[in-house]
Amino acid sequence: MDQPLSVFRGNQGFSNNWLRVVPRTRFGAFARGAKVVLYTKKSGAHLRIIDGGSGYLCEMEPVAHFGLGRDEASSVEVTWPDGKMLSRSVANREMNSVLEILYPRDEDKLQNTAPLECGQGFSQQDNGHCMDTNECIQFPFVCPRDKPVCVNTYGSYRCRTNKRCSRGYEPNEDGTSLRGSSGLSRWVFLGCL
Numbered sequence: 001m002d003q004p005l006s007v008f009r010g011n012q013g014f015s016n017n018w019l020r021v022v023p024r025t026r027f028g029a030f031a032r033g034a035k036v037v038l039y040t041k042k043s044g045a046h047l048r049i050i051d052g053g054s055g056y057l058c059e060m061e062p063v064a065h066f067g068l069g070r071d072e073a074s075s076v077e078v079t080w081p082d083g084k085m086l087s088r089s090v091a092n093r094e095m096n097s098v099l100e101i102l103y104p105r106d107e108d109k110l111q112n113t114a115p116l117e118c119g120q121g122f123s124q125q126d127n128g129h130c131m132d133t134n135e136c137i138q139f140p141f142v143c144p145r146d147k148p149v150c151v152n153t154y155g156s157y158r159c160r161t162n163k164r165c166s167r168g169y170e171p172n173e174d175g176t177s178l179r180g181s182s183g184l185s186r187w188v189f190l191g192c193l
Contacts, residue, residue, distance in 0.1 A: 017068040017095050023050060023078045026103040030062035033081035036101075038064075038090075039119040039130055042071045044155035063098075074117035076101070077129060087129050089116055121155035 019038065023031040034050045046066050053060030066073070073090040078101050086104045118130035125131050135142055135157040136150035143150045143159035151158045 017070065017072060019066045019068065019073050019090070019095060020098045021064040021066070021076055021101060022098060023080070023101045024103055031080055031103070032062060035079040036064035037077045038066050038073055039075045039077070039117065039122060040068060040071045041074050041117065041119060044119050044121045074119055075130065085129060087116055
């Protein structure tokens with residue numbers, strides 16, 4: 001048990017972009033249970049939940065950390081456990097820093113904020129929030145002939161083959177396995193044509 005203390009240091013990625021978001025409650029405490037969605041210019045949406053965590057004699061840091069690589073943040077959306085939401089744009093000067101988001105007051109709605117950039121696969125709704133775009137409906141012929149079935153995903157879409165399955169089964173998104181009515185995957189093609 002007498003082992004020397006060790007410190008490990010990563011020497012890669014020091015020039016990568018990052019953003020740490022700290023949502024606060026109306027009383028200034030960490031907003032545990034808040035949902036933080038960061039929209040980026042290239043890679044779409046990134047989701048974090050502020051959670052106390054679990055473990056023996058420890059807890060998770062109540063901060064949403066986003067490692068972005070070469071990507072840049074365009075906007076952030078916070079949803080508090082009571083349902084209140086706040087969306088705001090992220091300026092370039094705010095990259096690689098800690099961004100505190102205060103609980104919205106009713107008079108905050110009166111302020112005119114800069115327009116949001118939702119990122120690829122998302123569009124801004126009438127209420128000012130970013131929402132997933134259903135590319136399968138918006139562009140019905142987006143998939144090639146060899147994979148004609150379009151499946152909408154969060155911030156994007158996938159094309160899969162048109163396999164027909166026996167009753168109670170359906171192919172998974174890429175057509176490589178079957179999913180039964182219980183949602184369990186089976187790595188066989190029995191039941192599909």
